[in-house]
Amino acid sequence: MTRGFTGHSYGTYAGGRERHGDTWVYTVRASAMLRDTMGSVRLKRGLERGRLPLEAATADVVGRVAVADAQDMEEALHGAAEAAARWAAVPAERRMRVVAEFHDLVREKADDIIETMVAEGHPRLLARWEVAGMLANTGPLTRNWIAGQLEHRQTLGDRELRLRRVPDGVVCLNPPQNATVANALLGVWVLAGGNALVVRAPRSAPLGVLHALHELVVPALERAGAPAGLLAALCVPAAPALQQWLDSPLVDDIMYFGGSEQGIAFGAACVARGKKPILELAGNDTVVVWRDADLDRAADALAEAFYGSGQICMVPNCAVVHPAVADALLERLERRARAIRPGFPEEAGALLSPVLRTDRFSEVLGQATAAGARLVCGGGRLDVHGRPDEVAGVFVEPTVVRVDGLKGARDLDVVRHETFFPLLPVVVPENLPDAELLPAVTAFVDANEYGLRHSLWADDPAVIDAYLAGVRGGGLVKVNDSHIGFLPLLPTHGGTGLTGGPGGEANFPALRTTHLQGVSVGHGVRPREAVFGEERTGPARTGDENERNH
Template sequence: MYTAYIAGRDVVLQQVVRPAVAPLSADLFVQQSPILGRCALAGPDEVRAATAAAVAAAPLWAGVPPADRFTLGPVFCRRLADAAGEFTALLVAEGCPRRIADWLLDSMLGMFDAESCRWYLRLVRHEWRDGDRRLVLQHHPDGVLAINPPGNAPAFSAATAALHGLMAGNAVVVRIPRRFPSSTTFLLRHVLVPSLEDVHAPPGTLNFFCSGPDPVLRQWLDDPGVDDIVYYGNSERGLSFERACLDRGKKAVLELSGNDTVVVWKDASIPDAVESLVTAFHGSGQMCVAPNRAVVHPSVADELVEALRLRVAEIKPGRPEDSTTLLTPVPGDAYIAVLREARAAGAVLVCGGKRLTLAGTPHSDGPFLEPTLLRVDGLSTAADLSAVCEETFFPLLSLVVPHPEADDERLLSDVIGFLNRNRYGLRNSLWTGDPGVAERFVAGVRNGAMLKVNQVHLDFVHLLPSHGGTGRSGGVHGEAAYMFLKTSHLQSAVFGP
């Protein structure tokens, strides 16, 4: 039984749900959805109580010196390492492939290790002399941070956002999604709560409960005790929510859809580029920082497409406990219209596009979708296709091949322009053997919170910001963001002689 945690106490609630994972078989008589346990559902009273507890704790926690607050990250890492087996087992039981669960675990351990947190601490206060004056720039916590994690990776998103907010000095309230509450509740209650106790945080510094999103978001918008709201989700709804926050004087921290691009230049290592592109199919393309599209130099396009086709053919459905499994079930049939539109415009279906059973055989009601490659010739053709311009949220990788240019300088300019016209902006990456091309890419691509050169697209990078995005990924103030800075505010001070 998973409970709420409010004001330093476990709160047992009357209403419960029984979360179940999606069936892996198209035949419901073969396999029913397994029940993972019971999870208590919070109502309006518990939501208000959680905010009130955070309001009471916020000034006490903010008064703790930043150097002490930032020790929370390494303490969390030590406890997470000890609980790694149980945590990943819960993720797998909820349907997360073991390979992805291990990646999520390793990513958290890298984000909050001692070296990272020492670096973060250096960013929250700067002090220097100007003649006989002492100048200070310092970040103060915003107060109470409410977190609305996504349904597809709630444990990772809730924990990383909460840790950033807590280290910034905020008190935190987390809504745990109803779909996958087990791993999220475990990570918060049995790893983060004891970590806060280790650093002597006051009761109410962290509060969480399970509930549906809409009523809670409305309460948070109307509650004067909530200062910031971290919102993960669809760009349309997120940008609308941002406007609602602005109307009420609250800060919206947006983590929205992505539509990431990998550029493969003519002198790239094709095997390395292929392995990076294969990350498009991790979690069946339902991870926002996975690449959705590639732009491939025409001189190596045929070679890369064939190498990628062969590599993708190795990706099969499997049970989440299998260490080779990458795919997860894909609900709905939105993919049909996307592929139909692309093919009508001249795109070539290289492979995929069929529903599959767990055994990997085609079946119209199969829970999995075959990894799908589209080849689109011409940047102008690609610019109008949903398969290229939108986050599709199924295992599709669109390979855009520009028309050949006599001059590679012009071609690179066209590719950079294509990337900058992307309405979304989480990450862009490049594979090349030419340092000059790499420098032009980094200098010219303005879209995206992170640029990567000859690095796996999906992985988080130690010490660099893990959140943020431009355009429809991060809202009007989108950028690469350390969330502990995003959930605090900059203040200046000057001391005379």
């Protein structure tokens, strides 16, 4: 710690130790950026470029992270490869201790982790939601299920048969810029699977990642007796780091978060180089509201579309509402949307995040309204206090548009693609008999090119069963539940189509970064008889009989 600077200071973490360099990325408190953008940018750049001494850092400079280079990455990969070989030999139940320790540390340090995320720009409500996901994702129910998947043993006569997940080796994780901390911490499951983990902390938001890894994952690994070098975290630019991972013979898997077009291409590059891509790409989630739904609760779920200004892949992106209840639902949704406001991240009620590409928002909204969609509410830019400001406002009003008819709805960008804005299209299908409408709606949902999460609000069990039978895409399906809420046992990530790429599915990283292996350990087996299935095990029992007895 340097006199005059009271923020966190993190170097490159590799080999179980930190190394500080000469180049740093400084984090200025997000609320200070909103209050005085130019002054905060001048302070940040002055510190980073050496024009200002460290003593010039104000209390709003909450931390700094050392910038690594290609040599640092190479050393981290070598250390990870060496540690991975030793960690893979450790029994799975001991490796699972890392997740249990991590879970306890999240409970203990939740407030501290939330404060760091808030300082970096996450509205407090959003940060609390992300921490809730960390806890749900690592609780006892989930841990026990994953442990059962990592190894299964069965005795069959003179053999012990095993199905086990074998770690892939060195896994590199590239978190997104919008939710760096929560997604970087998915790596705790990579470690539990028996792998080494190398995390790239984005230069745009590195502090929360380094802070969370140091406070949660490093001590969890130490308590589980993991070898040094098993975890590395480096703040490096994306393009050279990804290329170095692709080129390195030490890297086995790459977890990539990003847009679908770029991510699918990157996945193909991974496969071409013999590496396993684990893709977490865009989502375009659909929520269906049927005629017998609880409209108040359904409207609450749809309003989740505006968390973080819609800049989260797993929020609702489109609603399909039964025409019999469309007007009543839109009235409820409009009230909720108008009550959502921006604010400084520390404010208890703030839910919206700044939107950088407001020009693209206007373009997408304009295309929809020009094609006949009706603006229900929103559409303007706001300042941090919630006042209209079409010139300098960095927030966008929660916006709802009504699109009439399934036919042609997917021709609109607002329906077909993830817009990443606080912009929710509500599609009202043609007024058909329910026996025709339900298959049409289900087919519409299942035709979505993306496949992260889908939801249904309905009361009739027959409608629920038909929906679940028809919607095969998606890594997660919710019925009469919060669309973005986290639950034990169910995965938080993963999907099909443009969300997960070829082979995409619900993602438990401990399983996706391992591979299934069958093992047979014989005791007194006669190979010649075993080849032709003539062998008898035990007192004149056939293999089929013995299996039935187990």
